[in-house]
Structures are given as structure tokens and as C-alpha cells.
Amino acid sequence: MLPSPPPPTPEQRASYRAALAQGVDRFLCAPRTTCPWCDAGRLRHRLHTTDLLQRKPGRFTLDQCLGCGHIFQNPRLNEDGLDFYYRDFYDGYWEERAGETWASLRRAYEERAAFAARHVRPKTWLDVGTGHGHFCAAAADRFPGTVFDGLDRGNGVELAARRGWIDRAHRGLFADLAPTLADAYDMVSMQHYLEHTIDPQRELRAAARVVRPGGHLFIEVPDPECRFGRALGRWWMPWFQPQHLHLMPLANLRRHLEGLGFTVVAQQRCNFNGPVNLLYSTYLRLHNAAPAPDAPWFPTAPSRLRRNARKAVFLGALPLLVAMKAADHLAGLLPSGARVTDAYRLLARRELAGPE
Incomplete structure (x- = not known):
């Protein structure tokens, strides 16, 4: 579990509250009916999901072109949406955490x-x-x-x-x-x-x-x-x-x-950062199953009970995380033709x- 940044200021929380009051559907462009890579018109839904890392509101779809195999977000975020979901990720509230990750x-x-x-x-x-x-x-x-x-x-x-x-x-x-x-x-x-x-x-x-x-x-x-x-x-x-x-x-x-x-x-x-697919997937599941951590896009700070419950989820899952890391290591020994690199x-x- 990554270290937590300091509690949000009232001004940060108020700013997000104002942005979210207008809803998040406005952050999406109109859906495409053709592939943005090859312009073919045969598409299928590949994935429906949410923001699993920051846990900001919104639902997102990935479509795949049946012609060239290109996968793309559809409908795509517009400029306001990009600003909203990138906000406080690489700079601002999460800047220190992002810097530690890149380091x-x-x-x-x-x-x-x-x-x-x-x-x-x-x-x-x-x-x-x-x-x-x-x-x-x-x-x-x-x-x-x-x-x-x-x-x-x-x-x-x-x-x-x-x-x-x-x-x-x-x-x-x-x-x-x-x-x-x-x-x-x-x-x-x-x-x-x-x-x-x-x-x-x-x-x-x-x-x-x-x-x-x-x-x-x-x-x-x-x-x-x-x-x-x-x-x-x-x-x-x-x-x-x-x-x-x-x-x-x-x-x-x-x-x-x-x-x-x-x-x-x-x-x-190759791998982005070594063989970690199972470990990172397990982390995402725990991160979203546990009570949310504090962040300015949540309306209120978590109670002490919720903070302790979140810690308990990750402490209890330590053996599982260790097992997933070991499984990733074994997957990393497979030949490149196995297509398990991310x-x-x-x-x-x-x-x-x-x-x-």
C-alpha cells in the first residue's frame, strides 16, 4: 500500500465538490463508430471499468477494432475530462507520491x-x-x-x-x-x-x-x-x-x-517494471474493496474506523500479495511466445x- 499524502485542505475539497456538482458525463466526447487507427467500422466492446486507482467518479469503455485490433477508449475523454482525471495525479495533491513511484x-x-x-x-x-x-x-x-x-x-x-x-x-x-x-x-x-x-x-x-x-x-x-x-x-x-x-x-x-x-x-x-501483473491486479482489487483513502475528490474525510479497516484489509492480505509476487516471478520465466509480458x-x- 502506497504512503498516504497529507489530508486535503478545505479549499481542495470544495474545488472538487464544485466540479463534480456538474456531473461527469460532460467529460466525454461523442462515441466513435469507426476505429481511430484504421478507420474501419467494425468495433466491439472490450472492457467496461471505472477509475480503479484514484477512484474518481466515472465509467469508461474500451472498444476494439475487429479489423486491425486497435483498442481505444470510446467515448474518449474530452479536454475538460483529461484535465479533471489528470488533476492531482502527477502534480498537485499526488505529486510526491508520483515522484516516489517514478524514482x-x-x-x-x-x-x-x-x-x-x-x-x-x-x-x-x-x-x-x-x-x-x-x-x-x-x-x-x-x-x-x-x-x-x-x-x-x-x-x-x-x-x-x-x-x-x-x-x-x-x-x-x-x-x-x-x-x-x-x-x-x-x-x-x-x-x-x-x-x-x-x-x-x-x-x-x-x-x-x-x-x-x-x-x-x-x-x-x-x-x-x-x-x-x-x-x-x-x-x-x-x-x-x-x-x-x-x-x-x-x-x-x-x-x-x-x-x-x-x-x-x-x-x-518486455515488462514495464518487471513481472508484476498478478501483484498489481491484486493490489487494485484490495484498493477498491477496502474503504477509500482520503483524497480531495471524496466529499468527506474517512472516519478513524474506516482508516483502520483499510489498514486491516492490506495487513490481512500480505500473504496473498507475497504469493502473487511469487506467481509473477514464475510467469516471468516463461518464453516470450507465452505473451505474458505487459x-x-x-x-x-x-x-x-x-x-x-
């Missing part, structure tokens, strides 16, 4: 850097969706001669620059900033970024402008073909609703990159000039 992923960052290092030695590297810059700080040890820059829409990218983890901070939307960064970088990375974007194909076109000819694009995203996604249903952490708007099968992403003038030089099915990564070289 705990150093081994995962080092594995990604090692994957890239087998093929490239870039002089300049732009990490898109860099957050607080933890990846760049970790990768600098393996790429001592590389200048790392970061790009994000939040204030974390500026914090990363002040810490010295990146050389330069670009704050804003990647697709909007791409024209000013054209052909500027030997390497662009998008690590668990594309799935959060409204239009991932637009983001890839932006990357084709920013990567120099002969340079490389590194991408890691959740793998919707992971068998745990079906076996665990809505409790599979990488569904991560409502933040994950698109989940792209590996073949789809490869074909699209080739159409943009890239050649995929390496790919790997992510994939690829490295692509830009061969042609990017699209205008």
Missing part, C-alpha cells in the same frame, strides 16, 4: 537504456513525456556523452532541468512544438507516452519531423496482446483507465512507422525526410 523505476529505466545502447550512441536525445526526468537521469550513466533534453506539458519538466537531469526543458505539446524542433535530435524517446495521447498517429508524425535522417525513435508502450489483459479483465493495471486512450498492437505500430519512413531495427516484448519496445531508424 522506484530506476531498474526499468536502465533496462530501456541498455536496449537502446546495443544499437545507438546518440549525441542528442529528446525524451517526450519525460515527467520529472527520471529516465534521463538514469540513462546518463550509460550514455555519458549524450545531451538529454525533456519535453512535457507539466511543470515536472522544468523541475528536471533545475535538478540537472536534463539539459533543456521544452514545455508544451509535442505536436505543437515539433515544427520548431525539426531535425534537431539524433534520438527521440516516447516511453509509456503514446497511449496517453489523443491522436498517437499525429505524435508519430511529429517524431518523424524531429528525428534527424539517420537518427532513431525509441518507443515503449503497454502490450494489448498480453494474455493477462484478458485473464484479469478490468483489474489488469495497464488498462489504466481513464488515462490510457489508445493501446496499439505491435504490428500496427510497426506498419505505421514504416509508412513514415522508419525502419524498425530492434523490438522486444509491454513492448522498439527502436526505429529514420530513413526518409519526415512528412510536411
